[in-house]
Structure formats: C-alpha cells, structure tokens
Amino acid sequence: MRVCLIASSRYPVREPFAGGLEALTHQLARQLAARGHEVSLFAASGSDPDLPVTLIDAGTFEASPAAQRDVNAPAATWMAEHHAYLSLMLDLARDGAGRFDLVHNHSLHHLPVAMAPMLDVPLLTTLHTPPVPWLESAIATAPGASAFTAVSRRTAQAWSHVVASDTVLNGVDVETWSLGPGGGPAVWSGRLVREKAPHVAIDAARAAGLPIVLVGPAPDPDYFREHVAPRLGPDAVHAGHLDHRALARLLGRAAVAVVTPEWDEPYGLVAAEAMACGTPVAAYARGALPELVDEGVGALARPGDPADLAAAIDRARRCDRRAVRRHAVERLSADRMVSEYEQRYARLVGAEAA
Structure with missing residues (x-):
C-alpha cells in the first residue's frame, strides 16, 4: 500500500x-x-x-x-x-x-x-x-x-x-531491544518531568537498596533543579539522553526497570523496551501499565506509594529474565x-x- x-x-x-x-x-x-x-x-x-x-x-x-x-x-x-x-x-x-x-x-x-x-x-x-x-x-x-x-x-x-x-x-523492535544479562543497577528512562516522577524512582530504589541510573532529557529545568538534582549522588546518577543502542545496553545490564507515572500513562513504551531486554519492571499500577506488566514479568505497586514501590522493586528483580523477554516478544513486539x-x-x- x-x-x-x-x-x-x-x-x-x-x-x-x-x-x-x-x-x-x-x-x-x-x-x-x-x-x-x-x-x-x-x-x-x-x-x-x-x-x-x-x-x-x-x-x-x-x-x-x-x-x-x-x-x-x-x-x-x-x-x-x-x-x-x-x-x-x-x-x-x-x-x-x-x-x-x-x-x-x-x-x-x-x-x-x-x-x-x-x-x-x-x-x-x-x-x-x-x-x-x-x-x-x-x-x-x-x-x-x-x-x-x-x-x-x-x-x-x-x-x-x-x-x-x-x-x-x-x-518495540525486539532485535534492537535484545536480551541482556541483568545484575546491574535499577534504571529509570523517559522525560524527566513532574508527571513521570523520576524523583520517586530514586527514593524507592534507595529504599530497596539498589543504585539507580536515570536516562532521558530534562525539559523542565525547574522540576529537575528542585526535585531530581538534590537526590543525585553516588547511588543515583543521571546519564543524560541516550540513543536506543546505548539505552538498550544499559537496560540489558539492569536488574530492574522502574516506572513511576503520576498520571495515567496511555501506554508505557519504556516498560516494553525494558522487558524486551529481559529486564523486569516495577511500576505504579496506573494507566495502561497493568496491561503490560504482571507478576510473571515484574511487579505493580499502589500508585503514589513509594514504600510499596520499593517492595515491588524487590519482587520484580527476582523474575526470570528469559520469561520476561518471552512475554515481550510474544505480546509487545x-x-x-x-x-x-x-x-x-x-x-x-x-x-x-x-
């Protein structure tokens, strides 16, 4: 056509x-x-x-x-x-x-x-x-x-x-987003803006005892300065805005991907990208994320509850990475x-x- x-x-x-x-x-x-x-x-x-x-x-x-x-x-x-x-x-x-x-x-x-x-x-x-x-x-x-x-x-x-x-x-292209070994830090990816709440991901990862890497542009400098920058440190870094190849490598090495919407996500592409790399997802159960993530490939937390998100991170990191990858290939390709x-x-x- x-x-x-x-x-x-x-x-x-x-x-x-x-x-x-x-x-x-x-x-x-x-x-x-x-x-x-x-x-x-x-x-x-x-x-x-x-x-x-x-x-x-x-x-x-x-x-x-x-x-x-x-x-x-x-x-x-x-x-x-x-x-x-x-x-x-x-x-x-x-x-x-x-x-x-x-x-x-x-x-x-x-x-x-x-x-x-x-x-x-x-x-x-x-x-x-x-x-x-x-x-x-x-x-x-x-x-x-x-x-x-x-x-x-x-x-x-x-x-x-x-x-x-x-x-x-x-x-997502499951060839670009390929299975990785995991075992590394938590990763949060997306636009660093208030409605996606990366600052909550930092708090939850710290509570779960995992370092975290944030990836993405920061189009709201006021939000970044007030809520993200003060939380950065040796166990929480912002790696900047990466292309897909570099982000796929990072996600493939991650122990878990954290998704923290404070609005109803229409889809949640970052979750699909992570799962294609075999990386389980810990996310707030908002918007469409419950359609993508279940207990076999990640863990959902009560929206707005960082303590429950920390517990979800701990559960998600125990998922079988090959099962996570299989879920993405079959349903999210x-x-x-x-x-x-x-x-x-x-x-x-x-x-x-x-």
Whole structure:
C-alpha cells in the first residue's frame, strides 16, 4: 500500500527521540517499508534521513511583524504547528488520492481529524493520549470522517465517551531491544518531568537498596533543579539522553526497570523496551501499565506509594529474565503491532473501494 504517516511537526522523528510518539512513528515507518509498503512521513525538519521513506517536511512559517503586533496573536509555536498541518491537509485534499491509499495520523493536532472529510482517501487516527479538548472538538466537528485506534485498552476506554476505537498495543523492535544479562543497577528512562516522577524512582530504589541510573532529557529545568538534582549522588546518577543502542545496553545490564507515572500513562513504551531486554519492571499500577506488566514479568505497586514501590522493586528483580523477554516478544513486539495495523489498513482501503 501507499501510506502517508502524519507525525509531530514540532519534534523530528530521529534519535534520541523527544518521546514515545516519535519513537513509535519511526518504528512503524521503518517496519512498514521493510514489508514492501510505499511510505511517506510528514514530520518536523531534521527527521532521520536514513529512514527508507519519503520525508514530507513540515516547513516553516513566521508571521509578519504587523501580524505579530496584534494583541491577540497566538504564540509562534502554535502558529507554526497550525500552518504545518493546514498546509499538509490542503495538499492531501488536492491530490492525496493520486499518491496514497491511506493516511495514518499519529499527531496530537486537531486539524488532521477536523479536515478528514476533505480527503478522498481513508484516514486512520491513533489516540496516543488521554482525551484533550482540541481533539474532542475536531471529532465532534467531523464525526465518522476518521477511523480510530488506541494504544491501549485504558486509552480506548478513556476516549469511549467521544469515539469508539480499536486497541493496537504499541510495539518495540525486539532485535534492537535484545536480551541482556541483568545484575546491574535499577534504571529509570523517559522525560524527566513532574508527571513521570523520576524523583520517586530514586527514593524507592534507595529504599530497596539498589543504585539507580536515570536516562532521558530534562525539559523542565525547574522540576529537575528542585526535585531530581538534590537526590543525585553516588547511588543515583543521571546519564543524560541516550540513543536506543546505548539505552538498550544499559537496560540489558539492569536488574530492574522502574516506572513511576503520576498520571495515567496511555501506554508505557519504556516498560516494553525494558522487558524486551529481559529486564523486569516495577511500576505504579496506573494507566495502561497493568496491561503490560504482571507478576510473571515484574511487579505493580499502589500508585503514589513509594514504600510499596520499593517492595515491588524487590519482587520484580527476582523474575526470570528469559520469561520476561518471552512475554515481550510474544505480546509487545513491533512485528505484532505492524501486522495489526496492516489488517486495519486493508479493511479501511477495502471499505473505501467497495
């Protein structure tokens, strides 16, 4: 098939990834191309030039000085995203049917959903977040114009008051995230931000008697300075923002991966990456994490209870690493994910042709 993937116009789809959405889109683009599909990817400038796809650059826009003087002028970032998605959707409305069989939207922007009725090709939107007002508004404006999947049953349920969606669990490349020997420190990976609470992971690992390595960008300097930096020391270090190869090596040597959301995680890609390396997961039982982690491959703790998380770390580190790896290969692989998306693509394209 000829597939157009819509990603973020703000963050490039390349390592080290800004977040799980960019990592997932990169994985899907690469796997679809490997299966013989003709893939085009709309993403921010600077996306991975080695992807075997056609890159559709989001382009740039800067309002004139006169427009910027308007007292109600939106922020430059908001305006740039609006321009990028408006340009893309108008372009797809003009001749998308001649270039693509299907458009798969992974953005969090409202315009791809709101403008879907203009397209002569089916549009599939994957819900990566809990409900947000701008997407609810777009769905209400264009009911039935897009089909929907969600990255977990929890996310599908959260959106069920707005729209029905099939669940397609995210997947990871189990060749990149390969089985490691374990036995090392605990690892926490992701964006070091308040809602992911890496400071709680430090406290819980210390209580469990394990050193911990934090990996990821720190986009909120105030949070990092106030809550993370004071907790760092010989048994708790921040290794920076690593690419997947370096992170996979670290996870493969880790005794346990710690996941500490203080919000309802729509999926929890970091947990799947760790388990693919054979590393068991100790996590707060929030959002979709109970769909990924059970007592055979890790341990869940009461949300907001660091002492219970410390106990979960102790239980999780005793799991059989080969069983953890097997769980990831069977349930959380990119191969499984891409096959499920191919099935949905075929149904949508078949329905459009009927």
